[in-house]
Amino acid sequence: MTPRKPLLKALAGMLTPDDVLVSCLGANARYLPHLTVPAPVFALCDSMGAAIPLALGMALQRPDRHVVALEGDGSLLMCPNVLATVAAARPSNLTALLWVNGHYESSGGQALPSAPVDWVALAKAIGIEHVERVADVASLRVVFPRARTARKAALLVLDVAFDPNEPIPPYSERPDEIRARFKIP
Amino acid sequence: MTLAASVPDTWIGTLVRTVRESKKIRVVDAAREEEAVAIACGAGLAGGRGAVLIQNAGLFNCGGVLAGLVELYRIPCFFIVSYRGDGRDPVYYHAPKGRVTEPTLSAWRVPFAIADRAADVEGQVVRGVEAAVESRGPFVLLISGEDLA
Numbered sequence: 001m002t003p004r005k006p007l008l009k010a011l012a013g014m015l016t017p018d019d020v021l022v023s024c025l026g027a028n029a030r031y032l033p034h035l036t037v038p039a040p041v042f043a044l045c046d047s048m049g050a051a052i053p054l055a056l057g058m059a060l061q062r063p064d065r066h067v068v069a070l071e072g073d074g075s076l077l078m079c080p081n082v083l084a085t086v087a088a089a090r091p092s093n094l095t096a097l098l099w100v101n102g103h104y105e106s107s108g109g110q111a112l113p114s115a116p117v118d119w120v121a122l123a124k125a126i127g128i129e130h131v132e133r134v135a136d137v138a139s140l141r142v143v144f145p146r147a148r149t150a151r152k153a154a155l156l157v158l159d160v161a162f163d164p165n166e167p168i169p170p171y172s173e174r175p176d177e178i179r180a181r182f183k184i185p
Numbered sequence: 186m187t188l189a190a191s192v193p194d195t196w197i198g199t200l201v202r203t204v205r206e207s208k209k210i211r212v213v214d215a216a217r218e219e220e221a222v223a224i225a226c227g228a229g230l231a232g233g234r235g236a237v238l239i240q241n242a243g244l245f246n247c248g249g250v251l252a253g254l255v256e257l258y259r260i261p262c263f264f265i266v267s268y269r270g271d272g273r274d275p276v277y278y279h280a281p282k283g284r285v286t287e288p289t290l291s292a293w294r295v296p297f298a299i300a301d302r303a304a305d306v307e308g309q310v311v312r313g314v315e316a317a318v319e320s321r322g323p324f325v326l327l328i329s330g331e332d333l334a
Contacts (some may be wrong), residue, residue: 045252053220057227060211081216089213179258184231
């Protein structure tokens with residue numbers, strides 16, 4: 001399985017100023033300030049499960065922008081119902097990337113309940129119109145642009161390696177700084 | 186308002202039916218109340234103005250997202266919440282929710298008001314929206330079914 005950082009770097013490299021990026025708490029939010037991201041970024045440091053509905057609200061408000069949400073499998077397992085909300089709202093400009101590593105990485109690396117959740121099947125069954133699995137960086141470079149141009153609500157399921165010894169940087173931006181800087185032109 | 190995210194009950198459903206007739210407000214049907222809060226916040230962060238229309242039972246689900254999103258990032262978020270179980274509610278099984286609604290909001294330090302149909306309800310909504318904007322936080326207007334009559 002691919003480590004997180006090359007996938008995140010590859011994603012950041014594909015974003016444009018016409019995108020908006022919403023990150024879940026944890027490793028993704030902690031890495032992002034250290035990457036060059038050409039899109040506005042709103043990164044959470046709490047509130048598990050909020051990334052996708054937050055991005056949905058942005059996408060509906062700004063149909064001229066492509067909104068990208070990063071969410072973890074632990075967070076989505078708390079509220080998979082949000083996929084039904086997205087399916088019902090049918091935004092044509094929302095792509096969610098689900099980072100699946102089977103662990104609550106930012107809270108100490110505990111394992112998720114060990115149910116073998118098939119996220120691709122679940123998302124399709126609940127009505128998400130564009131669902132694809134991402135195995136590695138090369139696949140992300142093909143699948144992400146395809147999701148962006150699909151003009152349908154998309155969920156990309158990324159299988160990510162879990163490394164309990166990964167030196168993830170600490171949070172380097174405070175919520176008030178993130179909030180003050182976040183603007184969609 | 187540009188967007189209203191809702192999980193309906195009988196009373197809120199009545200309100201949402203009216204809101205759907207608006208050409209200015211997009212109604213988003215959410216599966217659960219925490220989502221509705223985040224959706225409304227997303228609309229606000231993207232330049233619009235979002236409201237949350239839910240029952241008090243669903244409000245009780247929202248403690249985490251109120252603290253970890255609305256309060257932490259200081260996002261205006263206006264709620265209209267059906268006050269089930271208050272003295273005006275004829276349905277007995279809502280009473281436990283009614284007993285803890287105001288104490289819960291007070292404990293969470295969420296400013297709120299109780300709609301008074303004898304006064305100017307529209308003005309109370311406007312003042313609630315303004316209070317959320319000015320405080321850059323949540324404001325809850327508690328309504329009874331009678332207020333929608």
